[in-house]
Amino acid sequence: MAVMQHLLNCQPLLNLIKEDEVKPACCLRLATHGSVMDTFGDEFNKYRSPLVSRYASKEMAYNFSDKKKFTTWRKLWIYLAKAEKALGLPVTEAQVAEMESHAEDIDFAMAAEEESKLRHDVMAHVHTFAHCCPTAAPIIHLGATSCYVGDNTDLIMLRDGFDILLPKLARVIDRLSKFAEKYAGLPTLGFTHYQPAQLTTVGKRACLWLQDLAMDMRNLQRAREDLRFRGVKGTTGTQASFLQLFQGDHDKVEDLDRMVTEMAGFKKAYMVTGQTYSRKVDIDSLSPLASMGATIHKICTDIRLLANLKEIEEPFEKEQIGSSAMPYKRNPMRCERCCSLARHLIALLADPLQTASVQWLERTLDDSANRRISLPESFLTADIILSTLQNITEGLVVYPKVIERHIHHELPFMATENIIMAMVKAGGNRQDCHEKIRVLSQQAATVVKQEGGDNDLLARVQADPYFAPILGHLDNILDPKTFIGRAPQQVARFLSEEVRPLLEPYKAEIDVKIELEL
Numbered sequence: 001m002a003v004m005q006h007l008l009n010c011q012p013l014l015n016l017i018k019e020d021e022v023k024p025a026c027c028l029r030l031a032t033h034g035s036v037m038d039t040f041g042d043e044f045n046k047y048r049s050p051l052v053s054r055y056a057s058k059e060m061a062y063n064f065s066d067k068k069k070f071t072t073w074r075k076l077w078i079y080l081a082k083a084e085k086a087l088g089l090p091v092t093e094a095q096v097a098e099m100e101s102h103a104e105d106i107d108f109a110m111a112a113e114e115e116s117k118l119r120h121d122v123m124a125h126v127h128t129f130a131h132c133c134p135t136a137a138p139i140i141h142l143g144a145t146s147c148y149v150g151d152n153t154d155l156i157m158l159r160d161g162f163d164i165l166l167p168k169l170a171r172v173i174d175r176l177s178k179f180a181e182k183y184a185g186l187p188t189l190g191f192t193h194y195q196p197a198q199l200t201t202v203g204k205r206a207c208l209w210l211q212d213l214a215m216d217m218r219n220l221q222r223a224r225e226d227l228r229f230r231g232v233k234g235t236t237g238t239q240a241s242f243l244q245l246f247q248g249d250h251d252k253v254e255d256l257d258r259m260v261t262e263m264a265g266f267k268k269a270y271m272v273t274g275q276t277y278s279r280k281v282d283i284d285s286l287s288p289l290a291s292m293g294a295t296i297h298k299i300c301t302d303i304r305l306l307a308n309l310k311e312i313e314e315p316f317e318k319e320q321i322g323s324s325a326m327p328y329k330r331n332p333m334r335c336e337r338c339c340s341l342a343r344h345l346i347a348l349l350a351d352p353l354q355t356a357s358v359q360w361l362e363r364t365l366d367d368s369a370n371r372r373i374s375l376p377e378s379f380l381t382a383d384i385i386l387s388t389l390q391n392i393t394e395g396l397v398v399y400p401k402v403i404e405r406h407i408h409h410e411l412p413f414m415a416t417e418n419i420i421m422a423m424v425k426a427g428g429n430r431q432d433c434h435e436k437i438r439v440l441s442q443q444a445a446t447v448v449k450q451e452g453g454d455n456d457l458l459a460r461v462q463a464d465p466y467f468a469p470i471l472g473h474l475d476n477i478l479d480p481k482t483f484i485g486r487a488p489q490q491v492a493r494f495l496s497e498e499v500r501p502l503l504e505p506y507k508a509e510i511d512v513k514i515e516l517e518l
Contacts, residue, residue, distance in 0.1 A: 051381060076260075098133045126140055152264065187483065230277040231273075289345060314395065344377075348377055352374060355370055411478060412478070
């Protein structure tokens with residue numbers, strides 16, 4: 001029974017080993033005493049990034065996986081061969097067909113062995129591909145440089161990463177817009193300097209969050225649309241090798257670049273490159289992600305502050321534990337996770353800024369190791385915080401009675417100007433009324449601050465004969481809805497004119513639910 005239970009506990013890791021991936025030599029070995037099996041070689045003796053092992057979605061984890069990376073390399077070699085064949089180079093249909101039949105059956109063990117000998121990842125995969133495509137071997141990578149597969153694959157991954165993130169951001173905006181609409185007219189204390197200020201509404205505050213997210217949406221869309229393909233540019237970007245292959249025919253070199261670009265799904269390629277595409281492109285791609293991280297950190301910090309006031313809370317499962325020591329606690333762990341990861345996302349922007357600034361002339365290789373980390377981690381982190389924020393916004397809990405109590409505690413002070421105006425309308429003197437209110441307010445403040453009592457300003461006003469002319473109107477004067485200005489109207493117009501049109505391209509994906517690993 002113990003053996004079976006251990007196997008069941010390891011099932012999630014078993015599921016990670018796909019049929020087409022290399023399995024460790026000693027995958028499962030049952031023991032006779034104590035430990036029931038060795039688990040997957042030394043899998044648990046190595047660091048595994050929690051971005052993938054703990055948090056990220058399957059689609060984003062796959063987008064930056066070795067499987068996608070190296071199958072994309074093979075597809076790029078196939079595109080190149082097809083275009084070269086179409087333009088008259090000696091590439092046969094049989095060679096292209098052979099390459100296509102082996103586009104995805106990568107022998108990762110052979111590639112690793114080749115790389116250990118050659119110390120060159122691209123040539124290791126050229127040899128591995130050639131091994132299963134002997135007929136096509138002579139024309140694989142013909143005229144290309146390593147960056148033909150490396151940089152173009154990175155651009156494809158960036159593009160596809162944006163395509164994963166944009167619908168997720170749309171869903172967050174959709175959930176928050178519904179929340180804002182529902183609570184558009186619910187008065188709540190505003191806060192400036194985290195001190196009580198003029199009233200706003202719960203829905204209007206949510207629109208402040210939405211406005212920042214809408215800016216992030218437009219920035220991500222722009223970055224995605226601005227991405228181009230590196231294309232077929234050769235060793236230093238001059239296309240010299242391809243000009244030689246086509247015996248000086250410039251038109252065919254340009255046609256080759258265009259054809260491969262279109263096969264890869266891009267509308268345009270960068271017209272000029274060095275050996276690599278400009279590393280400014282990485283800045284442009286990661287900047288909107290970091291900016292979105294700042295937005296989400298602010299939103300989740302606001303929710304954490306409001307949770308402390310017990311006005312709003314993130315979702316909390318029935319059996320969820322807030323603290324191992326204090327069983328009554330309901331910690332905002334989802335918002336805390338978003339804030340924690342958002343700081344990492346913001347910090348990652350420093351990498352492409354530094355990398356772009358130190359690239360020498362046509363290219364230097366000190367970008368490579370850094371980009372292997374900063375590009376995937378930025379998209380993985382953005383993916384995680386969007387999924388978590390969707391979960392939060394789908395289950396936000398509002399406590400109107402708590403909000404009302406806080407308003408009633410502060411509103412008498414805020415209503416003093418309205419009381420003065422009412423007295424003047426009833427025939428009173430503005431300066432006399434101001435002095436009366438000043439004295440009573442200070443007395444009430446003493447009760448609140450020094451005695452720990454409730455704000456009794458309203459009771460003092462009601463007890464003072466001076467205010468008799470307006471006592472019948474005090475309820476109307478102190479109605480919180482008279483203090484929220486045009487907040488409900490602003491919410492309605494903002495959602496109608498700004499938010500809903502932004503979501504229109506994502507209608508088919510708006511209702512998707514997520515499975516959040518907590």
